[in-house]
Amino acid sequence: MILDLDIGNTLSKWRLKDAESSEIRSRGAVWTREEWRPGADIPDLDVVEAVRISSVARKAVLARTVALLRRQVRDVHVARSEPEALGVSNGYREPGRLGVDRWMGVLAGYQLAGGCCSVDCGSAITVDFVLPGGRHLGGYILPGLRLMKESLKLGTRNVAIDPDSEADELPAPGVRTVEAVNHGIYMAAVSAVNRIYSEVCDREGVTLPLLLTGGDARVVSRGVEVPHAVWPDMVYGGLEACFPLTAAERAGRMAGAPAVPEPVALEKIRAGLAFSMLL
Numbered sequence: 001m002i003l004d005l006d007i008g009n010t011l012s013k014w015r016l017k018d019a020e021s022s023e024i025r026s027r028g029a030v031w032t033r034e035e036w037r038p039g040a041d042i043p044d045l046d047v048v049e050a051v052r053i054s055s056v057a058r059k060a061v062l063a064r065t066v067a068l069l070r071r072q073v074r075d076v077h078v079a080r081s082e083p084e085a086l087g088v089s090n091g092y093r094e095p096g097r098l099g100v101d102r103w104m105g106v107l108a109g110y111q112l113a114g115g116c117c118s119v120d121c122g123s124a125i126t127v128d129f130v131l132p133g134g135r136h137l138g139g140y141i142l143p144g145l146r147l148m149k150e151s152l153k154l155g156t157r158n159v160a161i162d163p164d165s166e167a168d169e170l171p172a173p174g175v176r177t178v179e180a181v182n183h184g185i186y187m188a189a190v191s192a193v194n195r196i197y198s199e200v201c202d203r204e205g206v207t208l209p210l211l212l213t214g215g216d217a218r219v220v221s222r223g224v225e226v227p228h229a230v231w232p233d234m235v236y237g238g239l240e241a242c243f244p245l246t247a248a249e250r251a252g253r254m255a256g257a258p259a260v261p262e263p264v265a266l267e268k269i270r271a272g273l274a275f276s277m278l279l
C-alpha cells in the first residue's frame with residue numbers, strides 16, 4: 001500500500017492506495033498535530049510500503065512525522081516547491097516559499113489540463129495560475145471561509161457556511177447574525193474567485209480550465225460562474241505526478257481526476273468584466 005498524506009493547517013488528510021491496482025482502499029482526516037498514532041490517527045504502517053507527503057504545517061510537524069514514518073517505511077517521499085518541475089516553472093521570486101500544497105495543485109492541474117487556474121479552498125483560499133506552456137504566474141492568498149468567520153468573533157464559529165442558494169442567485173441579505181455572516185463570507189469568497197479568474201484571464205489574453213479543491217471547494221463551487229471542476233484529490237494528484245509509483249501513475253494517470261472543464265470564450269469573460277465595471 002501507498003500512504004499519501006496531505007498535511008494542511010487545519011486538517012491532515014490521508015489515503016491508502018493499492019500499489020498494484022492503483023485503487024484507493026481507504027481515506028480519512030484528522031486535526032493537524034505533531035504526534036500521530038499509527039493504527040489510530042493514520043493507518044497501521046505494517047501494510048505501507050511507501051509514503052508521499054505534502055505538508056504546509058509547521059516544520060516541527062513535518063520533521064516528527066517523517067521521523068516516525070522512517071522508522072517503519074523505507075520509501076518516504078516529501079514534496080518540496082522547486083523552481084521547475086514536470087514542465088512548470090514556479091513563478092515565485094523565491095520558489096521554495098510557495099506553499100507546497102499550491103505547487104502540488106499547480107503540477108496536477110498542468111498535467112491534467114496543460115495550463116489552468118487552481119483554487120484551493122482550505123484554511124486559506126489560494127488561487128494560482130499556470131499558462132499553457134508551463135509558466136506559473138504566482139497567485140493570490142485570502143482567508144478561508146472558517147478563518148473569515150472566526151475572525152469576526154460573533155459566536156458563529158460552529159455554524160456551517162452553507163447558503164441555500166442556487167449558483168446564479170444572490171444569497172439574500174441576512175436577517176439574523178448567523179445568516180448575515182454566512183452570506184457575507186460566502187459572497188467574499190466567491191466574488192474574489194470569480195473576479196480574480198476573469199481579471200487574470202483578461203490580462204493574459206487566455207481562458208484557462210478552472211479547478212477547485214480543498215475542504216470548502218463544494219461550497220465555493222456553487223457560486224463560481226464559469227465552467228469549472230471540483231477535484232478533491234488534486235494535491236494527491238501532484239504527489240502522484242512527482243513520485244509515480246504505480247503503473248497507472250507512470251503512465252501519467254492521476255486518481256479521481258475530473259474531465260477537463262471547457263473554458264468559456266475570452267470575449268465572454270471580457271464582456272462580463274466590462275458589464276460589472278459599468279455598474
Ligand SMILES: Nc1ncnc2c1ncn2[C@@H]1O[C@H](COP(=O)(O)OP(=O)(O)O)[C@@H](O)[C@H]1O
Nearest residue numbers: 008009010011121122123124145146214215216
Ligand atoms: N469535517 C470537516 N472538518 C473540518 N473542516 C471542514 C470539514 N468539512 C469542511 N471543512 C472546511 O474545510 C476547511 C479545511 O479544508 P482543508 O482543505 O482540509 O484545509 P487545510 O488544507 O488548510 O487543512 C475548514 O477550514 C472548514 O472550513
Ligand SMILES: CC(C)(COP(=O)(O)O)[C@@H](O)C(=O)NCCC(=O)O
Nearest residue numbers: 008009056097098099101122123124
Ligand atoms: C497559503 C497556505 C497557508 C495555504 O495553506 P492551507 O490553507 O492549504 O492549509 C500555504 O500554502 C502556505 O503556507 N504557503 C506558504 C506561503 C505562500 O504560498 O506564499
Ligand SMILES: [K+]
Nearest residue numbers: 120122124126
Ligand atoms: K488552501
